[in-house]
Amino acid sequence: MNSTEPGAVMLTLAEHGLRAIALDRRGHGRSDDPGRGYDYDTLADDVAELIDHLDLRELTLVGHSMGGGEIVRYLTRHGDARVARIALVAAAMPLMRATPDNPGGIPAEAAEQMRAGWRRDFGVWLTENADAYVGAGLPGCEVSPMRRQRVLESILDTSLQAAVECNRAVVETDFRAELPKIAVPTLILHGDHDASVSLELGALRQAELIPGAELKVYENAPHGLYLTHPDRLAADLLAFAAAPITAEPITATA
Numbered sequence: 001m002n003s004t005e006p007g008a009v010m011l012t013l014a015e016h017g018l019r020a021i022a023l024d025r026r027g028h029g030r031s032d033d034p035g036r037g038y039d040y041d042t043l044a045d046d047v048a049e050l051i052d053h054l055d056l057r058e059l060t061l062v063g064h065s066m067g068g069g070e071i072v073r074y075l076t077r078h079g080d081a082r083v084a085r086i087a088l089v090a091a092a093m094p095l096m097r098a099t100p101d102n103p104g105g106i107p108a109e110a111a112e113q114m115r116a117g118w119r120r121d122f123g124v125w126l127t128e129n130a131d132a133y134v135g136a137g138l139p140g141c142e143v144s145p146m147r148r149q150r151v152l153e154s155i156l157d158t159s160l161q162a163a164v165e166c167n168r169a170v171v172e173t174d175f176r177a178e179l180p181k182i183a184v185p186t187l188i189l190h191g192d193h194d195a196s197v198s199l200e201l202g203a204l205r206q207a208e209l210i211p212g213a214e215l216k217v218y219e220n221a222p223h224g225l226y227l228t229h230p231d232r233l234a235a236d237l238l239a240f241a242a243a244p245i246t247a248e249p250i251t252a253t254a
Contacts, residue, residue, distance in 0.1 A: 006064070006226040012234035018241065023050055025066075027162025029154070038165035040173050044073035057082050060241045064089040064226060065196065066170050068206075076178045085185040087237060090223050092197045094175040094205050104201050111171045115164050122160060126152050132195035135222030143227050151227065179209035186213040187240045189233065191221025 010020040024031040026046060027038065037043070047070055051059065059082055063071040068091025075083065098105035117125050134148055135141030155163075188210075190203030199217065207215040216236060218229055225233050 006230075008230040009226050009234045009237070012231070013237060013241075016238055018238075021050075021054070021056070023047060025070075025162070025166070027159035027166075029157075033159040033162060035159075035161060038162055039169050040069055040073040041077065043070045043169075044077050047071075047074045048078045051082055058084045060085050060087065060237070062087045062089060062237060063091060065092050065223065066166060067091070068093050069170065069173060069175060072175055072178050072182065075184070076181060080184050083184055085187070085240065086182070087187040087189065087240060088203075088206060089189045089233065090191065090194055090197055090225055091188070091202060091206065092170045093202060094179055094209060095173075096171045096197070096201065097174075104198075106171055108171075111167070115167060118160065118164055118167075122163065123152075123156055126155055129195075133222060133224045135191070135193060135220070135224070135228050138193055138220040138222065138228075140220060141222060141228040143224075147227065151224070176209060179206060180211065182210050182213075185240075186210050187236070188213055188215045189218065189225065189236060190215070191218045191223065191225055191228075193220055194223045196223040 006022065010022060013020045023046070025043060027033040037046075050056075061071045061074070061083055063069070063086070068088040071086050071088070072093065075086070095102050096106050097111070098107045114125070130148060130152060131137070134143040134151075136143075188203050188206050190197075190199055192199050194202070203215055203217070207213050218225060218232065221229055
């Protein structure tokens with residue numbers, strides 16, 4: 001996702017003395033699109049490269065949607081020496097695909113049909129699903145037409161290959177064996193009307209698997225929490241990132 005989209009949340013964090021850094025995933029926003037490397041291993045290595053390049057330490061890593069998996073894969077591949085805590089916001093984990101031991105997941109044929117629709121006309125699919133993303137009609141979910149259009153345009157600006165292959169990684173990657181290995185404080189934030197990653201398939205399972213994780217459920221909230229609940233999201237992140245470390249960097253992936 002374009003790093004400008006969670007801008008209101010990041011501005012609040014910065015105004016409270018935190019260093020807020022956003023990463024545009026490859027093929028998204030202002031990042032290059034190399035035409036490959038949309039798997040979680042490579043994306044996690046991209047995160048590691050940025051962290052090492054900036055020599056960031058005592059990090060609070062914040063991941064929205066696919067970004068949650070990037071954080072977990074970063075921790076399992078690169079360790080947590082530079083990470084103080086993590087926050088998973090509407091994260092697409094631990095397993096989105098339907099399997100015999102994950103019957104509530106997305107059937108493989110349904111995921112492939114959706115990606116086929118993206119190839120035909122990604123804009124039509126986005127327009128048809130925009131209401132669900134921003135929680136249109138839900139109490140407290142007011143997103144201006146201009147803001148909504150800006151988000152749709154930023155998603156459309158994403159490389160179609162990146163969108164398709166990233167979705168394939170999201171649906172097919174199984175994080176169930178990795179989540180119990182997380183050893184840093186973890187905050188899980190999720191809307192109970194998330195049409196992209198249901199509460200039952202996502203946050204509730206994450207809370208079961210991550211030792212000591214704290215779960216906060218946003219009532220009447222959709223997948224795009226950074227759009228519909230920016231003040232509450234910023235407040236929860238500020239409280240989570242407060243003591244004992246001050247003025248720490250917060251790196252967001254979405």
